[in-house]
Amino acid sequence: MHAGTPIAVIRRSPSEWASRRAVVQGWVRTRRDSKAGISFVNLSDGSCFDALQLVVPNTLANYATEVLRLTAGCSVEAEGTLVQVQGKDGTVGVEMQVEKLQVHGFVEDPDTYPIQPKAHSMEFLREQAHLRSRTNTFGALGRIRHTMAQAVHRYFSDNGFFWIHTPIITASDCEGAGEMFRVSTLDLANLPRTPDGKVDFSQDFFGKESHLTVSGQLNVECWALALSRVYTFGPTFRAENSNTSRHLAEFWMIEPELAFADLKMDADCAEGLMKAMFAATLTERHDDMKFFVERVDKEAITRLEKFCAAPFERIDYTEAIRLVERAAAGGHKFEYAPFWGMDMQSEHERYLTEQVFGKPVVVMNYPKDIKAFYMRLNDDGKTVAAMDILAPGIGEIVGGSQREERLDVLDARITEMKLDPAAYWWYRDLRRYGSVPHAGFGLGFERTIAYATGLGNVRDCIPFPRTPKSCAF
RNA sequence: UCCCCUGUAGCUCAAUGGUAGAGCGGGCGGCUGUUAACCGCCAGGUUACUGGUUCGAGUCCAGUCGGGGGAGCCA
Numbered sequence: 001m002h003a004g005t006p007i008a009v010i011r012r013s014p015s016e017w018a019s020r021r022a023v024v025q026g027w028v029r030t031r032r033d034s035k036a037g038i039s040f041v042n043l044s045d046g047s048c049f050d051a052l053q054l055v056v057p058n059t060l061a062n063y064a065t066e067v068l069r070l071t072a073g074c075s076v077e078a079e080g081t082l083v084q085v086q087g088k089d090g091t092v093g094v095e096m097q098v099e100k101l102q103v104h105g106f107v108e109d110p111d112t113y114p115i116q117p118k119a120h121s122m123e124f125l126r127e128q129a130h131l132r133s134r135t136n137t138f139g140a141l142g143r144i145r146h147t148m149a150q151a152v153h154r155y156f157s158d159n160g161f162f163w164i165h166t167p168i169i170t171a172s173d174c175e176g177a178g179e180m181f182r183v184s185t186l187d188l189a190n191l192p193r194t195p196d197g198k199v200d201f202s203q204d205f206f207g208k209e210s211h212l213t214v215s216g217q218l219n220v221e222c223w224a225l226a227l228s229r230v231y232t233f234g235p236t237f238r239a240e241n242s243n244t245s246r247h248l249a250e251f252w253m254i255e256p257e258l259a260f261a262d263l264k265m266d267a268d269c270a271e272g273l274m275k276a277m278f279a280a281t282l283t284e285r286h287d288d289m290k291f292f293v294e295r296v297d298k299e300a301i302t303r304l305e306k307f308c309a310a311p312f313e314r315i316d317y318t319e320a321i322r323l324v325e326r327a328a329a330g331g332h333k334f335e336y337a338p339f340w341g342m343d344m345q346s347e348h349e350r351y352l353t354e355q356v357f358g359k360p361v362v363v364m365n366y367p368k369d370i371k372a373f374y375m376r377l378n379d380d381g382k383t384v385a386a387m388d389i390l391a392p393g394i395g396e397i398v399g400g401s402q403r404e405e406r407l408d409v410l411d412a413r414i415t416e417m418k419l420d421p422a423a424y425w426w427y428r429d430l431r432r433y434g435s436v437p438h439a440g441f442g443l444g445f446e447r448t449i450a451y452a453t454g455l456g457n458v459r460d461c462i463p464f465p466r467t468p469k470s471c472a473f
Numbered sequence: 474u475c476c477c478c479u480g481u482a483g484c485u486c487a488a489u490g491g492u493a494g495a496g497c498g499g500g501c502g503g504c505u506g507u508u509a510a511c512c513g514c515c516a517g518g519u520u521a522c523u524g525g526u527u528c529g530a531g532u533c534c535a536g537u538c539g540g541g542g543g544a545g546c547c548a
Contacts, residue, residue, distance in 0.1 A: 032507045040507050111499040112483050118497055240546055241474060444548030
């Protein structure tokens with residue numbers, strides 16, 4: 001085996017590689033034969049959007065036996081000399097005059113190889129998730145996803161945040177962010193029972209009920225009250241029966257937590273983070289973004305440029321409701337009439353972010369009755385320091401809040417919402433020992449990618465999507 | 474979970490209740506520094522499944538399963 005040169009490295013500086021020898025390894029996209037005695041093989045190794053054209057002469061020993069049998073998907077290794085070529089549009093390109101070509105693996109039955117050089121529907125590709133990585137779309141998606149993840153870590157690290165690895169499995173029954181997946185080693189066909197007939201979880205692996213996490217927030221708060229600025233970034237699980245283009249049962253979430261911070265600093269952080277992610281995408285993955293503009297969403301690049309250029313709109317919930325009410329009074333048709341105190345419907349959120357402002361909107365200070373117990377009560381006694389960021393096209397992309405740091409107020413809220421204070425003993429301890437104002441938020445990674453690429457469905461923004469009734473691959 | 478749409482060749486889609494079709498992809502041949510190549514020929518089907526209406530069902534009806542869109546829940 002040779003160590004091949006990534007095609008990305010070659011394409012980055014064609015003039016530097018011209019007339020040099022190299023070995024490239026990858027998968028065939030297309031093959032065209034010329035009776036002038038050569039075949040053209042387009043080879044992709046996924047290192048960048050563009051493939052490399054191999055020019056294969058019929059003088060190779062395996063030309064008739066192997067080269068002429070190459071079809072889309074075959075894996076090959078080619079050795080030869082790189083030459084600079086002039087593209088029809090005047091751009092400088094590079095191709096390889098092949099001197100040796102080794103086939104690692106043929107495609108068993110080219111007739112049924114699912115990834116053909118043509119447009120496939122996203123639904124079909126979802127059913128071919130093990131091979132869709134070889135398409136232009138998912139290659140670009142995979143590279144952009146990587147770049148955005150790197151940008152997340154870079155942004156936080158540059159701003160003094162530490163990455164905290166919060167647990168995937170939790171026996172805490174106080175996360176309260178949604179339906180949870182159970183984690184158990186009990187024999188489902190033969191469950192141990194307590195004398196009163198209930199399942200005896202004391203015999204389970206952890207000696208109590210345990211689940212997959214729905215949020216790392218409570219855990220990461222513990223570390224914020226020690227390392228000051230922290231974040232989690234990892235998989236999160238919701239067993240909700242949600243069948244939409246914006247929901248996954250397993251998704252990745254970014255949850256920073258800032259000590260000595262209020263809601264405004266929280267929103268600043270969210271805005272800075274998203275802009276850093278998109279700026280990195282625009283500069284580092286221009287080739288892939290160009291493809292999304294051509295084939296998926298014409299606005300993909302200009303949308304991100306606009307996103308990065310202007311400050312987010314920031315309004316209070318009360319003002320947001322006023323705007324929606326005024327629109328309704330002015331004849332705008334909503335299915336649900338807006339009123340102060342309601343949890344805004346998608347249609348209201350869409351109206352604000354798409355019609356009124358045409359850019360991301362931070363909505364702050366929601367009525368306390370529609371928000372979680374841990375959100376900090378404002379001085380008006382009616383609202384909490386919560387914020388949602390709404391983006392055109394996908395709706396809610398961030399949910400965050402300043403946390404209630406006063407033990408007496410927190411306890412009152414826990415009681416008010418009929419929760420069990422004892423279950424929150426360690427969370428309450430944070431307020432008993434050196435409590436400080438702090439704030440944080442959750443950013444849905446796949447939703448952010450959907451926004452950036454224009455892909456309309458988060459199921460196409462993760463390599464292997466998990467949704468209700470669907471856990472293939 | 475609710476509402477709506479949908480299921481035909483490997484893929485994308487046609488077919489008024491009356492013989493199952495095309496383009497792409499694949500195979501063979503021709504042409505060509507080709508690049509969404511082009512030209513000719515060939516192969517490819519239990520029309521998702523089960524039942525019903527009808528002389529006759531891909532088409533109409535009922536049920537089941539799958540897929541999609543919207544809503545709710547949220548990120």
